[in-house]
Amino acid sequence: xxxxxxxxxxxxxxxxxxxxxxxxxxxxxxxxxxxxxxxxxxxxxxxxxxxxxxxxxxxxxxxxxxxxxxxxxxxxxxxxxxxxxxxxxxxxxxxxxxxxxxxxxxxxxxxxxx
Amino acid sequence: xxxxxxxxxxxxxxxxxxxxxxxxxxxxxxxxxxxxxxxxxxxxxxxxxxxxxxxxxxxxxxxxxxxxxxxxxxxxxxxxxxxxxxxxxxxxxxxxxxxxxxxxxxxxxxxx
Numbered sequence: 001x002x003x004x005x006x007x008x009x010x011x012x013x014x015x016x017x018x019x020x021x022x023x024x025x026x027x028x029x030x031x032x033x034x035x036x037x038x039x040x041x042x043x044x045x046x047x048x049x050x051x052x053x054x055x056x057x058x059x060x061x062x063x064x065x066x067x068x069x070x071x072x073x074x075x076x077x078x079x080x081x082x083x084x085x086x087x088x089x090x091x092x093x094x095x096x097x098x099x100x101x102x103x104x105x106x107x108x109x110x111x112x113x114x
Numbered sequence: 115x116x117x118x119x120x121x122x123x124x125x126x127x128x129x130x131x132x133x134x135x136x137x138x139x140x141x142x143x144x145x146x147x148x149x150x151x152x153x154x155x156x157x158x159x160x161x162x163x164x165x166x167x168x169x170x171x172x173x174x175x176x177x178x179x180x181x182x183x184x185x186x187x188x189x190x191x192x193x194x195x196x197x198x199x200x201x202x203x204x205x206x207x208x209x210x211x212x213x214x215x216x217x218x219x220x221x222x223x224x225x226x
Contacts, residue, residue, distance in 0.1 A: 041219070043158070045213040045214070056213060102160055102163070105150075108157050
């Protein structure tokens with residue numbers, strides 16, 4: 001069964017350093033989502049792509065976070081500089097298209113900022 | 115704005131007990147409703163969903179009914195197993211093109 005791939009699974013960094021996370025959605029899925037899940041809370045959307053275009057980044061802290069999906073397939077989420085409060089699980093999800101409400105989630109990247 | 119409120123955990127039950135996890139929502143329009151499950155060390159998995167009022171979603175012995183009149187989508191299972199131990203998230207999507215809004219999650223632990 002096709003799955004959403006994410007790497008790395010775990011990342012430890014010091015504050016003020018740059019970090020990057022990678023996501024490869026299920027083949028053929030046009031819509032890609034990045035969520036942040038703080039420990040003990042539900043995931044919250046950071047950014048949504050339709051193909052290579054951003055359709056919702058209203059909750060993305062743009063002073064330090066950036067996301068791209070250059071060829072409309074895989075995606076990278078970057079934080080620069082990292083802050084202590086960025087420690088969380090970063091989840092990637094994909095869906096076939098915007099008309100499909102079922103999203104498939106990857107295993108996530110757990111970020112710890114020291 | 116749209117929101118989801120679910121029963122706080124943790125919930126601890128004995129094997130074969132009846133499970134209910136409460137979930138209520140606030141939304142404009144007619145959202146789709148979901149239950150996602152997160153097993154230890156794994157990503158979120160869709161457990162079940164319902165897209166309109168009075169629909170019942172079901173999977174792996176779990177059920178939830180979309181109740182528009184009470185804005186609820188409670189998760190139930192008649193006889194839980196140790197393998198059901200996980201964190202359960204209630205969620206909604208306002209339209210098919212929008213993000214999913216999650217509740218805070220309920221941790222479920224089942225004792226043998």
